[in-house]
Amino acid sequence: MDTYQIITVPAPVLRETAQDVDRVDDAIRRQMDIMLETMYEAPGIGLAANQVNMLNRVLVMDVSRREGPDAPKDPICMANPEIIWKSEEPSVMEEGCLSIPEQFAEVQRPAKVRVKYLDYDGKQAELETDDLLLSHCVQHEIDHLNGVLFVDYLSKLKRDMMIRRVKKLTKGQDIM
Numbered sequence: 001m002d003t004y005q006i007i008t009v010p011a012p013v014l015r016e017t018a019q020d021v022d023r024v025d026d027a028i029r030r031q032m033d034i035m036l037e038t039m040y041e042a043p044g045i046g047l048a049a050n051q052v053n054m055l056n057r058v059l060v061m062d063v064s065r066r067e068g069p070d071a072p073k074d075p076i077c078m079a080n081p082e083i084i085w086k087s088e089e090p091s092v093m094e095e096g097c098l099s100i101p102e103q104f105a106e107v108q109r110p111a112k113v114r115v116k117y118l119d120y121d122g123k124q125a126e127l128e129t130d131d132l133l134l135s136h137c138v139q140h141e142i143d144h145l146n147g148v149l150f151v152d153y154l155s156k157l158k159r160d161m162m163i164r165r166v167k168k169l170t171k172g173q174d175i176m
């Protein structure tokens with residue numbers, strides 16, 4: 001199975017706004033498949049199109065990975081995801097990002113959200129997150145499609161420090 005290259009900060013594509021897809025066709029399904037494979041291989045629990053240098057509103061997630069690499073897969077693929085409801089109750093959780101490798105920080109987000117999206121078959125679907133990890137994950141990935149990174153919720157000092165560390169880490173590698 002093919003995989004994509006994962007783009008890391010400070011690549012400009014991570015700051016761009018991805019555009020809606022017209023529909024979920026075979027090309028988008030293939031993109032979702034390759035993104036899932038890329039995410040599993042990384043390994044990670046979520047991946048958005050910007051992170052593989054594509055600017056359409058597509059993301060993939062699988063929070064079952066927290067149980068370890070041998071846990072049964074439970075992938076979720078979304079096109080044109082849109083948060084249609086957020087809880088007032090917040091949740092704080094440590095987040096990381098495949099585009100900001102080896103950096104982690106606590107981020108506060110709404111504890112629950114309801115998301116409207118097109119699924120793998122192109123059908124209109126909704127997800128309400130009872131699971132905090134899934135909730136953080138889907139909000140984190142939708143942020144990516146809007147050019148927003150988890151470090152944007154931190155102080156400028158902390159954000160700059162993490163980006164500097166990643167630059168050092170990826171120095172000399174062929175990463176855009």
Ligand code: NI
Pocket residue numbers: 096097098099140144
């Ligand atoms: Ni991320």
